[in-house]
Amino acid sequence: MSGKKIVVTGAGQGIGNELCKTLHQIGANVVAVSRSAGPLESLKADCPSIEIIQVDLSDWHATTKALASLDRVDGLVNNAGIAIIKPYDQLSEKDFDDTFNINIKATWHVCQLLIPKMPPGASIVNLSSLAALKAFAGHSVYSMTKAAMDAMTKSLACELGSKKIRVNSVNPTVILTRMGRANWSDPAKADPLIAKIPLGRFGEVNEVVEPILYLLSEKSCYINGHCLPIEGGFLAGN
Numbered sequence: 001m002s003g004k005k006i007v008v009t010g011a012g013q014g015i016g017n018e019l020c021k022t023l024h025q026i027g028a029n030v031v032a033v034s035r036s037a038g039p040l041e042s043l044k045a046d047c048p049s050i051e052i053i054q055v056d057l058s059d060w061h062a063t064t065k066a067l068a069s070l071d072r073v074d075g076l077v078n079n080a081g082i083a084i085i086k087p088y089d090q091l092s093e094k095d096f097d098d099t100f101n102i103n104i105k106a107t108w109h110v111c112q113l114l115i116p117k118m119p120p121g122a123s124i125v126n127l128s129s130l131a132a133l134k135a136f137a138g139h140s141v142y143s144m145t146k147a148a149m150d151a152m153t154k155s156l157a158c159e160l161g162s163k164k165i166r167v168n169s170v171n172p173t174v175i176l177t178r179m180g181r182a183n184w185s186d187p188a189k190a191d192p193l194i195a196k197i198p199l200g201r202f203g204e205v206n207e208v209v210e211p212i213l214y215l216l217s218e219k220s221c222y223i224n225g226h227c228l229p230i231e232g233g234f235l236a237g238n
Helices: 014-025 037-046 060-066 093-117 140-163 178-183 187-194 206-216
Strands: 005-009 029-034 051-054 075-078 123-127 166-172 227-230
Touching: 005 014, 005 093, 014 029, 014 037, 014 178, 014 206, 029 037, 037 051, 060 093, 075 093, 075 206, 093 123, 093 140, 123 140, 123 206, 140 166, 140 227, 166 206, 206 227
Parallel strands: 005 029, 005 075, 029 051, 075 123, 123 166, 166 227
Antiparallel strands: none
16 A cells, blocks of 8 residues: 555544544555545645645535545545435435435545545445444435445446546444444443444444455455445344
8 A cells, every 4th residue: 555545535533534544654645535624734744745625525516626636546545425314204305405405416526526535455444334234224315325325336347447547335333433432322222233243342443444444455355346344243143
């Protein structure tokens, strides 16, 4: 990864933030993208060589302008996303539109903008979810967006294979980011899911970062079009 330019969206917090720091430590040239200025400035203070881009990816024209200066991209991690967890009959039109606009439309647009700047050997990793593979109460719209992301992953893997550009996704269960803790802080909600995970716990941030690094690297050069569950064995028994 040394010297490779890696773009990470949703870099302000959680998995994206930790991924940027780890990539920086191993010598990658990191471009951190987020709509939040404060976390980007904090990331820049910790890792001065990281390039930061502040933009709301749901704004089509602002995103086009913000990413235009990038000349070469060796890796792209589409991590930006939101999770609005409510029963289906409580989801508003705005909830629906916001979730699709960020989780799918913005991700697809970033790919469309950056793929032409990718050389052979480049890699794209999309942050999907176990919710794309298994239904959970209150996750209807979120699950729909992540299932769409898996479909996009496979479609792009087919289209870009001839260009020697690989596309994969990772599909974690609950990961204990700030968002993960907020959505799963109630034991009455969390404990039944944990009981179905053979390892008996939710995942930690580094346990998603490491598989992403592998999929970005040349060590995974024959892995393409896959959606990798990261879920402590949940699917093995359910």
